Amino acid sequence: MQKPELLLPVGNPESFYAALRGGADAIFLGLKQFNARGRAKNFTNGQLGTILKEAKKKNILVYITLNTVIKNNEIPELLDYLNFLNQVGVNGVIIQDWGVFYIARTYFPNLVLHASTQMAIHNSTGANYAHKKGIERVVLARELTLHELSKICKKSKVETEVFIHGALCYSFSGMCLYSSYAGGRGANRGLCTQPCRRTYTAQNTHQYLFNLKDNQQIDLVNRFAKMGVNSLKVEGRMKSGEYTYRVAQAYRTALDEPNQIEKAKELLSLDFGREKTAYFMGKDVNKAISEKTVAGVFLGKVEQIKGQNIWLSSQMTIEPGFRLRFHIPGTEKQETVKVREVAEENGLFKIHSGGKQVKPNSEVYLAGISDVKFPSKLEDTTAHFKQLNYGNKQKILSALKGRENGRNEEFYFRVNSMEWLKKMNLNEMEGLFLAFSKITWSRFDPEVPFIQKFREKIYIELPKFIQQDALQFYRELIAKMVKCGLRNFVVSHISQLDLIPPKCRIIANENVYVFNDAAACFIKNEGVSLFSYPQEIDFETLFSLSHKDGIVPVYFHPELFHSRMPIAMKDGNDELLDDMNIKLQRFRRNGITSIVPQVPVSISQSKNKLKNNGFHRFLIDLSYEPVSKHRAKTVKSRILRSEQIQPSNTFNFNKGLK
Template identity: 35%
Template sequence: MPHADTPEKPELLAPAGSLEAFFAAVDAGADAVYTGLKDFSARAKAKNFSLADIERMAGYLHADGKRLYVTLNTLIRENELSHLIDTLSALESFAVDAVIIQDLAIWKLAREHFPGLEVHASTQMTIHNVAGVKMLERLGFSRAVLARELTLAEIAYIRSQTRLELEHFIHGALCFSFSGQCYFSSFLGGKSGNRGRCAQPCRRNYRHHQQQGFFFSPNDLSAIDLLPQLSRAGICSFKIEGRMKSAEYVHKVVGAYRRVMDAAETERKEVLAQAKQQLKESFGRQPTRGFLSGSQPDDMAIPSQKGATGRFIGKVRQVQGNRLSFTSSLPLHLGDRLRIQPANDKSGSAFTLRQLFSGSRQVKKSPDGKPVTVISPFDQRFAPGDSVFMVASADAFTLSDSAARRKLEHRRPKGELVDLDIKVTPTSIALAATINSRQLDFTYPVTSFTATSQPLDIGVLEQVFAAVADEPFSLGSLTCGELPAVVIPPKQLKQIRRTFYRDLRLARQHQLQQRRRDQREAAVASLLPAGSNNCQVSEFRALLADTREHHLLNNERINTLLLPINRHSLQQVDKLRRRAANIIWDLPFVLFDQDWQEHQAAIRTLVQAGFHQFRLSNLGHFPLFDGLTGLKLYSSYRLFALNSQAVVALSKLNIADVELYIEDDRHNLAAILSRQLPVPASLMVYGRVPLLTSRIRVRQLHSDGSILSDRDDAYRVQQRQGLTWLFSETPFSFISNIRELEQLGCSGFIVDLSHCGAGSINGKQVLEALDRGSDPAQCSKFNFEAGLE
């Protein structure tokens, strides 16, 4: 298949979590910037921006031919849909270059009501194979931000099969889990990574078989050695992670990559060495090439290394009140920023160095390798043995917020292009202005004189109307037809020009405001009305790991089994055929290209055997069913239905039964179920949460081993299907809430017994609890009662 032309030099895409970082990115040579709003951002802890800021930033970048992408890469709650519509309307009017999304509700609303918005698929959508990218093509996305778990060879294969733009991270923090598929933070306290509020429990210390380590804390990606290979593999945008990072970090990292990208081939080796040294000064974590160099890198997660940012420079030797003494491996200067990390697993404290002593003498700087004493603003907080990190240097890129705002407002954005057709008579001048295929007409009286020499000509008109002053326009083409042999006084022509551009601005504002009102009203009207989803009979489904437990269908409470598609289960097809109507086949949500065709063949085998129900968990699953008819497709919680518009979007993709989101709470579930949904809604009411799912193999972790946190919370690790899984030992249960959920309109209830088996003691206790309508002992309510942030 022909693929999209990859630019000769890929785009360098930089993060901006603050205005200072925005200008640091621009100053260092970024071709494009991505940033978030105060709402709907996967980095909710960043400063982020207002809509007014975004409008100015877009204008600033566009004036230099650069691009601005806005991240709306979180899941949307039901009560946020109206605000989301207002946001999409505003972003379209600002002509931002794209929005980066995770929730299919945003895709649906943008496609149907805000067609001027380009849509990029966030890495949170877990796009990791050709089928996922092809599905994005069908849906009208213009770019995929690929999962970070792909190798160079896998990326190149995807490129060979698609015309879609491909973006990939080249530098910055990594997640241990596939992005979008981590529920760790949410399970511990409702702070969902898919809502931009990750508390980073993966960075903490854990205990496994008497061994302590940072098992789930990956190093930072650094692919500066691999830029030519990434370009040849077909990546059109090199993305740097870091919307939570300082302006200094952004400036140094973007600058390092810019130097390498612009270096001549003969200079590349020397420039690369210089850039690597510059990256060391950015105070990131230990670098790794991640999966780009292979599917099982050894240096992604090193349990002995704490996953903290900054450069380690020493250990506290002595503490006297707020005076800390240590030997620094780097030179120190007043204005440097330090972080003291306690020897235990508690979070560190950072401060700017205001007082520095060498011996008893106060100094402004000290050389490396010398004992020093610093004064911290925290009294009695630290102890000998605590680690000292430098997290920013005194010579950092600095720009105050007020100075950044002045700089932003000083640059006049590039105006809208206006094509003019002018008709002149001795008594009037008529101007037809065309902007984006929309025409506006204006006529003004003139006093003209018969020309005795140098009559009015097109050159005069071009010179006059090219001067737009401070109005938000620029002159494109100008046509005028045949002009009368007259002279119009220059003063009068200039006044007409000023009046015309003022009138055009007011008319254009009215036109755009009316268009925005119409679009918004149509989008709001498309939201589902309130209504009842009550059904006569609820369906109970059991999710199993072993097809040999199909006898569970004899349990009068269980209507349907969810069974995994694998080689073992395919051997049981003949035994299961007579119960085909009661079986839903469950696809693994991670399906790399080397396994995709095998699963496609398995599905066709199952369909030929009379099975017609399948559960999907990723956009890359949909093309598996191309050409097949008469099927009933179910979505799992991994396809993110946290609002009714996501339910509608999935129904438009032929999903006949939508599983609501596993992280959701009572209030939002009630809000979704209060709408007239186009398809039935289901919910998992018992199971163990897969806190992390990763392609990283941690050799120190034994399969099915127990993991304990510093608070003695227990977890279980499994390594299967080429992946690492971390589960909580504490299951969750909403079984006691089933009656409430039925009354709200939920019609399907999933009991996940895949971790224990239906015939185990635990499995039997769960089934008994289902009969009683009560929760099994020692279960969590996940976010159902406490709420999802």
Template identity: 30%
Template sequence: MEILAPAGNFEAFFAAIEKGADAVYVGIKGFSARAYARNFSLKELNFLVAFAHQKGRKVFVALNSLIKENEWPEIIKIALALNQIKPDALIIQDLGIFWLFKNKFPHLPLHASTLMNCHNLTGVKKLAEMGFRRVVLARELTLDEITTIKKNTSVELEIFVHGALCFSYSGLCLASSYIGGQSGLRGRCRQPCRFLYQWGKEKGYFLSCGDLSALELIPQLQKLDITSVKIEGRMKSAEYVASVVEAYRLVRDASGDEKKSALEYAKSLILQAGGRKLTKGFFLGINPKDVINPKQPGAFGLYVGRVIRKEKGEIFLLPETEIQIGDRLRAQNESVGKGVSWKVKKLEKAGNLLKINAPEEIELGYLLFKTITPEIKIAKSDKKLKSKLKQLVAPIKFKPSSSKEKHLSQWIYTQGLKKSQKVSKKIIWWIRHEEIDYFLQHPLPSNSIPILSLNFQIYPKLVSNFRKLLNKFPNIVLSLPPIILPQQLNFFKRAIVHLSNLGFQHWHLANIGHFLLLDGIKDLILSSDYTLNIANHLALRSLKSLGIRNLTLSLELDRETIRKIINYWSPQNLIIMVYTRPPLWTSRFSLKPFWQNAPLVSPLGESFYPIIRDEITYILPETPISLGPYLKELQSLGISQFGIDLRYILRNKINKIVTKKGIFLPREYSFNYKRKWA
């Protein structure tokens, strides 16, 4: 079983190798799902790969950001360089990146990032069928669910065993983007799940999860023959990486009679590394009780106190745990979760207080956490390590080639779909709801396509009313939810076959695993939901090759990105969501222990509303997204298909928006459309 370690800088890379990691995953500058990590240039990566291979280790490159249309020139350079450097695999989420490497660099192994939201067996099988060598499973799976998947597939499986847990399924979180345009899918998450929220009369960190630790479960994972166990932390220090890698390697390598003592020592290493309160997450069951503690600040580290006085370059606190020279501390604004880290170089008593050096930006009242102790000894200085690396290895010489860049660029743009010369002036409205009675009782504009959400509650009524629905709307579309839990798969398989036999031909897919649920059913017409996160024309090409006729672009896109996509793809079969109240967090975590009949209110005053559907928690914003004022602008680009999602909109508001005479969209929040999507 491979131990896969993170490295956000040279120190962490060397620490991982020295402590026994079998493989290290690193990011490329600008195109990593940890954009705030240091990450590596291509020249630096060249040395890392050469050094790792010299030591018999592997390097995986996380090229797992969503790609904008204007980023292809840089991606072309990266792709050609990677073809020469030959890392052991690429970790990706963008279907455009998948299409590029599958077709032009098929010898480079591809790993499906957890951001592809693979959370059940159909997802794993479909990704394997597409050509992925390895699938990184969602963190929300139990050991029993992982066991079932392992027994039914031969593709390599990788699971997260240690590090930060997100409240939302990876790939489905829009919270950071909605609040401030910083997309988690592009590695720029501002961690709104770590905020201090007001919920009814209570204040708490209701969405802030503890840190995952499966150290004690490593023997079980070995018996399962899991390919790789992954440690999260490209933003973490080298000391942290060293300590955690050593801990997991000790437990993995210990023989039967050594397991107990190895585990005890490994636990001490984990505690020494620092972090949030540890939890086994979903590994032992679907209702973990220890993941969220609203009273525990969402910061990383051991709580040491609060800043009660400040002078130039120094802060004062009443320490609640020991601090020493060399400790690494983190100071955090209690409400918003933003923090700053530094090393203790100066420390002295001032009465009953402790005075230490600190960055100027730290304010009174900030919470202080110890994130690492100085006991873990590793090499220091990124600059020195970089120089050392150049002396130790002679990597391959890769040279940029303008002719190859030109040929690859030409190929990429030939993958587009040519525009029709005719621009349709007739708008087609894709109108979504989750209540059958709405479609049976309310008139829609003549140019409408109704979308009805399929779930457990709707299925019996759908079967009993199928003739009425198909007679009134022969073009009605049934949509599948983005999360189908493993125990729900059989229901959806049976329901899809039954409903297809009754005459429902149009299906709206929200996850890559949905393709396999529909496999073998003839004469279907497929469309895709925005949760497939499409942001460029190669991703559109990839989905079209899978049989999608009408393609919904990512909800996060700004006007510039949409315009650039349309330069290379016919707008006729694109759907733009122009009105929706989307889930910002989609989670398997239940908030029932803390449930209050009130909105979650952020430190910035925004209100968010939790609801539950089929065992999944969705947290909705108060204000819907509306691109109503920009319809004419979008039409001028040739787009004629627009999506309206009414599922979470109040009825009196719906009746004003959708009428027999037409659609009347109110002015609401325009999301990223006007501002730059980052």
């Protein structure tokens, strides 16, 4: 049995040295651009040279995160970045965007590529597709069960990596649109504002509905090793060196001394994170949501304040050097105070507030103890590498360009209920996407005369998440449809191409992200007939694309959260309100929870602008609309006249995606 690699997060110089000292086999880090932890300190190109030099001395591998989607106008900068990474000797590049993959594989073939968890690979079909494309390793979705992970390891040829510790996102990674919707700061751009950590109003009660505890898989380390998992990954590039060191020591102990698990757990008790869950791996999802957003070890509360002095109760002796985090009662505000001096008075600990605005009855958490220190600076050396020739860069950019295409307007519709079929006039559309649940597909008869009459216009849409044991269901569904003459399909993940037989017409939907010309090139080269642009795209990025033959989503309710995790709401009470007064609706289908805004996104008033910029294919998504005889016709007529639909909003189209 080969021991898995222990992969540690590095977001600042302290955590780099902590990972080295703590026992990392490999580290992952981001530079100043194109990484999913845009709020971390990250590193300069010159500092990377120092990191590579120091890591090599200890035989530690270095992986670079390039795990965001790339806007089209960023492609020239991306080329310079890949050219730099290609020369400095990194051991792997972790990517999300298939456009990045296409450029790297075509023009920088020596780069070793890893598929980020942002690529949402969650079954053996996805893993094997990545392997077929030349990706060396896949970082699997955090939502897998132990049974599913075991099957994926057995059925796939690619290296596998799993998260074993750290923060969890409520939504599937790569599928969360909430932060983007609420303020244009996209999770897929590394700028998530963590809406899952906020309170929501449901059934007249303020609740933490999506606030997940931290992931901890210390009990399963040996099981992962026996399954053949290649790398065990710790989340936390926003965390301190102290966190990195303690977590590294704990999992190093678990890997090297399997009989010392209790010792490892004791080390983790002071990781200063949130409450812990083993999540789907440990079958404890019912207890995975926390009522607390504060990270740290709970100590006690503030009993008294006089001037700048604070008296607090604590279940642990307070010592100089402790970092204490105060959770202000009745709010989500927190204040952090470093203890300089401490005195015991009448069973309480007296400290100075350091000028921080702490309130009586604030809960007190231990956020750090500073018992181990690491260097806080890294030498920023001059990075010597050969610049990409201007002519070569222009040649690459030219090769990514799309061609002019037809201008006749085409309309596509999406529905998620068979009830809609009775209301739709298929003579007035180019295609109808059927996004049905497994139960609905089980009742669907492809041989009824209506379906057969319009079989050239009907598309079978596959879901975003297909669990490992459901792959056979969808293989059989596809085979049945093809046998009955329905050969049009819509894929929600590019790997789903491997489920579909030859000589079928395939459209890639909005979840197969196309933010740049390179992604469009890749998808077309895979044999996809058409692609859809992402729901969170903005006009600036859309209009910068030379591939204008895709389908623009012009009317839809975006799935802000798309999660395997259920939430504690009574059936029949599905309405929510967030802290920005956005009205939301919960839907639960196929074991997936979707949170969507009640008000649709519509850019119907911009149809003429879209057409003037070369776009002529439009998607109207009625999945979250009440079934209505006239709705499809009304929405289409408004779009044809380039008229606004109210109530609605324009998502990022006008305000921009940061």
